[in-house]
Amino acid sequence: MAFDVARVRGLIPALGDGWVHVDGTAGMHAPEEVAFATLRALRAPVSAPGGVFPASLVAEETEHAARQAVADLVGADPRGVVIGPGVAVLLRRLADALGETWILGDEIVLSRLDDVSNVTPWLRNAQRKGVGVRWAEIDIETCELPDWQFDDLLERTTRVVALTAASPHVGTRPDIPKIAERTRENGALLVVDISAAAPFGPQDIDALGADVVALDAAAWGGPRLGALVFRAPALLDRLASCSLEPAARGPRRLEVGPHSCPQLAGLIASIDHLAGLDDTAAGTRRERLIASMAEVKSYQAGLLATLLVELRTRTGALVIGDPMRRVPMLSFTHASVKAPDVVEHLADRGICAFADPGDHGVLAHLGSAEVGGVVRVGLAHYTNAAEVEALVSAVAELG
Numbered sequence: 001m002a003f004d005v006a007r008v009r010g011l012i013p014a015l016g017d018g019w020v021h022v023d024g025t026a027g028m029h030a031p032e033e034v035a036f037a038t039l040r041a042l043r044a045p046v047s048a049p050g051g052v053f054p055a056s057l058v059a060e061e062t063e064h065a066a067r068q069a070v071a072d073l074v075g076a077d078p079r080g081v082v083i084g085p086g087v088a089v090l091l092r093r094l095a096d097a098l099g100e101t102w103i104l105g106d107e108i109v110l111s112r113l114d115d116v117s118n119v120t121p122w123l124r125n126a127q128r129k130g131v132g133v134r135w136a137e138i139d140i141e142t143c144e145l146p147d148w149q150f151d152d153l154l155e156r157t158t159r160v161v162a163l164t165a166a167s168p169h170v171g172t173r174p175d176i177p178k179i180a181e182r183t184r185e186n187g188a189l190l191v192v193d194i195s196a197a198a199p200f201g202p203q204d205i206d207a208l209g210a211d212v213v214a215l216d217a218a219a220w221g222g223p224r225l226g227a228l229v230f231r232a233p234a235l236l237d238r239l240a241s242c243s244l245e246p247a248a249r250g251p252r253r254l255e256v257g258p259h260s261c262p263q264l265a266g267l268i269a270s271i272d273h274l275a276g277l278d279d280t281a282a283g284t285r286r287e288r289l290i291a292s293m294a295e296v297k298s299y300q301a302g303l304l305a306t307l308l309v310e311l312r313t314r315t316g317a318l319v320i321g322d323p324m325r326r327v328p329m330l331s332f333t334h335a336s337v338k339a340p341d342v343v344e345h346l347a348d349r350g351i352c353a354f355a356d357p358g359d360h361g362v363l364a365h366l367g368s369a370e371v372g373g374v375v376r377v378g379l380a381h382y383t384n385a386a387e388v389e390a391l392v393s394a395v396a397e398l399g
Helices: 003-011 015-019 032-045 054-074 085-100 120-129 147-151 176-185 231-240 251-256 263-277 287-316 337-348 361-365 384-397
Strands: 083-086 105-109 132-136 158-165 191-193 212-216 226-230 317-319 329-334 352-356 374-378
Touching: 032 263, 054 083, 054 212, 054 226, 054 263, 054 287, 083 085, 085 120, 085 191, 085 212, 085 226, 085 251, 105 120, 120 132, 132 147, 147 176, 147 226, 147 361, 158 176, 176 191, 231 251, 263 287, 263 361, 287 329, 287 384, 329 337, 337 352, 337 374, 337 384
Parallel strands: 105 132, 105 158, 158 191, 191 212
Antiparallel strands: 083 226, 212 226, 317 329, 329 374, 352 374
């Protein structure tokens, strides 16, 4: 059955503002069921886990259900799910914990494609420990991240490889399974930030070959929460703990303080929403997630193809990069109009998009700051063909 975008749009209250939202690079708008679940949890009596009274048991059950929901999203064990206030915070905790074991002569491998949240924590720990840093470079023309280069980058002294599964800036999806194979051969740990990939297709931690994946729930319309998922939960007990509990075990070793029950309820509802994007999907939540996200991937591939062709043929826009595999996020410049002026023009026509100065991360590496920055656009589950046409037409007006 074809993806029913009209039905999905009806589930998102924020779309009633009349604007065209192609600002998906900042995250998607929350479905009604996420708002309702959060509000319901706020109204209910909830305490901290560990008690024998109902309010405490609710908190404990909600926390377990949240770990299970995240595990279902990526095909993992809930005992390996760490939940925290955001991906950047969790990656910093992970880098700090792993960095405790590094010694002089060790190395890590980072990528020019990655967001600063999956680069800065590793760099800081490498500098503190005197650990070497090697960089996986991108193809400047296509923005691909060639997997063959990892043959030369990886050594027996490599401890961690940190990569993104998809760039929210240029859309590139590297071939993570191939890189994972090379990483395993050298005994290194592979940490993959799948925040920008998770909203746009089925995710499977085993198929990726990652040891740890990072997720941002806001990317698909969930609360501002992040998660780390460990393929082997036992690894957590071998890491240095940042918990305030001296005897913390498992995921709690990378968690600080109690969780917000309303936020956890919203997280669960947001993953249930993903599982229901295809209303004909049946089976377990994991099975429904795979079916629904496959429909999303197919639908958005068509929208993205249209957007790319129309931007390149009808407007004065230059789309940054041309990777073979990509998510529906992109950056572009205009031949005669600076990025801030482009987004002002779009806003005058009721279209939401962002200007990025291009002074950090992959955009800085591409020299985007030298041309006045870029316009960043991201599609969402609720984006339709009429909105893509509105965006292209507005850019075409600039000549």
